[in-house]
Amino acid sequence: MTNRPMPSATTDHERQYWQRVADGDVCIVRCHACGSASHPPRRYCPVCYSDDWTFESITGTGTVYGHTCIHRPTRTFEADAPLVSAIVTLDEGPRLMGQVDCDPAAIEVGRRVCLDTSTLSSDDVRLVFELQE
Numbered sequence: 001m002t003n004r005p006m007p008s009a010t011t012d013h014e015r016q017y018w019q020r021v022a023d024g025d026v027c028i029v030r031c032h033a034c035g036s037a038s039h040p041p042r043r044y045c046p047v048c049y050s051d052d053w054t055f056e057s058i059t060g061t062g063t064v065y066g067h068t069c070i071h072r073p074t075r076t077f078e079a080d081a082p083l084v085s086a087i088v089t090l091d092e093g094p095r096l097m098g099q100v101d102c103d104p105a106a107i108e109v110g111r112r113v114c115l116d117t118s119t120l121s122s123d124d125v126r127l128v129f130e131l132q133e
């Protein structure tokens with residue numbers, strides 16, 4: 001058990017999403033009406049407003065779109081400082097935010113990253129990426 005803050009799901013699809021993340025299956029949403037992929041899951045497709053969509057597992061690989069380094073995080077994350085946080089463009093298209101487990105000097109826009117799903121559990125659903133060579 002950790003003292004990490006957990007997301008509070010308020011809808012069925014949010015509960016399903018966070019349960020999948022806790023099980024190590026991070027996913028995006030694929031719209032059946034227009035084919036677009038999106039993240040995070042919403043009741044309606046952000047492109048065509050259809051409610052006909054399904055979860056789709058991701059490969060976990062992507063490219064750093066932007067990043068920052070948090071030298072003084074909140075008390076809960078003090079042990080992780082300096083904490084590298086990035087927006088990653090997944091190979092499937094949508095962008096999501098996560099932590100990158102690396103030296104802050106090593107990260108840059110355009111670097112390839114891979115999601116580490118081995119740390120995901122019902123007690124810790126932080127998305128942590130690792131730099132790829």
Ligand SMILES: [Zn+2]
Pocket residue numbers: 031032033034035036045046047048049050
């Ligand atoms: Zn759509």
